[in-house]
Amino acid sequence: MSVRLFQQSGQIDTACCAHCGLLRYQQISDQVEQMIGTDFLLGTTVNVTTAYLLFEPDLPIRCCSPSILLFEKKGSAKRFQKGFNGRLYPFWEALEQVKHSMTASCSCHHDLS
Helix, strand or coil: CEEEEEEECCCEECCCCHHHHHHHHHHHHHHHEEEEEEECCCCCEEEECCEEEEEECCCCCCCCCCCCCCCCCHHHHHHHHHHHCCEEHHHHHHHHHHHHHHHHCCCCCCCCC
């Protein structure tokens, strides 16, 4: 479930999950060249900026909250959503949503600075 952010300087940041990856991206977006993660269903590597993110599915993820799952294809994400609920967003909308969740309540247990 980890997300990697590749910076222009060559530094690679690894976040434990999509939630923390989005938070880190917001902190260093002007320095990020590429952001990759793992498709939740298939286990394949995907470009996070073209992926779909499912917020708060009814599935215990046991990581940061709100839980966010990453999917390469919208169709797969929608089918998963039918079974486990949640709110589905493309990357750019997901950034806005995670910003709102941070002002409300977030139980992220990692310091991303």
